[in-house]
Amino acid sequence: MRFEGGGETFYRFYPPGRYYCQRCLDFERVYVEENGVITSSPCTCVEKRRSEAEQKSLEARLSAAGLRKKFRCRTFENFTVTDLNRPAWEAARAYAQNFATHRRSGKSLFLVGDTGRGKTHLAAAVVREVVRQGFRAMFVVTIELLSDIRASYQNEGKSEQEILRPLKEADLLVLDDISAVDQFSDWEKGKLYEIINMRYEAERPILVTSNKMVSWIKDRLGKKVVDRLLEMCGDFIPVDGENYRERIACSLRCEDY
Ligand SMILES: Nc1ncnc2c1ncn2[C@@H]1O[C@H](COP(=O)(O)OP(=O)(O)OP(=O)(O)O)[C@@H](O)[C@H]1O
Ligand SMILES: [Mg+2]
Numbered sequence: 001m002r003f004e005g006g007g008e009t010f011y012r013f014y015p016p017g018r019y020y021c022q023r024c025l026d027f028e029r030v031y032v033e034e035n036g037v038i039t040s041s042p043c044t045c046v047e048k049r050r051s052e053a054e055q056k057s058l059e060a061r062l063s064a065a066g067l068r069k070k071f072r073c074r075t076f077e078n079f080t081v082t083d084l085n086r087p088a089w090e091a092a093r094a095y096a097q098n099f100a101t102h103r104r105s106g107k108s109l110f111l112v113g114d115t116g117r118g119k120t121h122l123a124a125a126v127v128r129e130v131v132r133q134g135f136r137a138m139f140v141v142t143i144e145l146l147s148d149i150r151a152s153y154q155n156e157g158k159s160e161q162e163i164l165r166p167l168k169e170a171d172l173l174v175l176d177d178i179s180a181v182d183q184f185s186d187w188e189k190g191k192l193y194e195i196i197n198m199r200y201e202a203e204r205p206i207l208v209t210s211n212k213m214v215s216w217i218k219d220r221l222g223k224k225v226v227d228r229l230l231e232m233c234g235d236f237i238p239v240d241g242e243n244y245r246e247r248i249a250c251s252l253r254c255e256d257y
């Protein structure tokens with residue numbers, strides 16, 4: 001196919017009907033002839049293709065950061081803000097937007113609240129924004145991390161060092177649901193201390209989510225852990241509001257009728 005525009009001649013060969021964009025037939029510019037003069041402007045598909053590629057690369061980076069599919073789509077925009085959860089949403093959003101500063105100072109974030117309030121959702125939204133800004137983040141569910149490390153002693157898979165290295169090197173480490181179990185063994189306490197202390201000494205931020213308050217963590221994980229968390233995070237951020245899981249379950253039930 002021969003095409004002339006802007007004083008130049010283009011040749012393109014296509015199998016018929018196989019264009020990505022029917023509007024510009026993949027020329028990426030739209031040519032219009034008026035009174036014998038040909039003018040062209042960029043086609044919308046260029047921007048669409050760029051944003052699709054960006055989206056795909058963000059998805060891949062979120063997956064590499066350890067975010068499961070369910071939480072890869074959780075954002076600040078699709079978090080329903082109410083009077084009760086607004087302070088947490090604002091704090092998490094401001095934290096993510098100013099992450100470059102926090103990365104340098106090691107300032108961390110601790111989200112605490114009852115089950116289903118949206119702590120993991122907000123943590124995922126922070127990871128998304130931080131990764132979008134080009135930082136490396138690692139999201140781990142605390143008890144899964146502990147069992148992965150324990151399993152590494154027995155099997156041929158990743159060694160403990162291989163599991164810990166990315167957690168040490170990441171610009172942001174998320175420890176999700178640190179209070180998921182009611183008791184920690186001495187080994188688990190030691191490991192959590194080691195991981196938190198590793199971030200603390202490197203002055204690298206962590207984001208922790210928990211159902212339980214400071215005193216619970218102090219009783220279970222010890223003063224050394226709590227003191228480090230308090231120094232890194234400052235005030236713990238309460239995530240209040242209604243239980244979203246119950247709400248989702250209810251709306252699904254209601255749809256059945
Ligand atoms: N304000 C909200 N707007 C939209 N979706 C929400 C909101 N809060 C929670 N959700 C959704 O509800 C579900 C439960 O939230 P999430 O897993 O973040 O709770 P959580 O506080 O981490 O609970 P848990 O302590 O049990 O881990 C998720 O699918 C999440 O995306
Ligand atoms: Mg959670």
Ligand SMILES: [Zn+2]
Nearest residue numbers: 021024043045
């Ligand atoms: Zn086009």
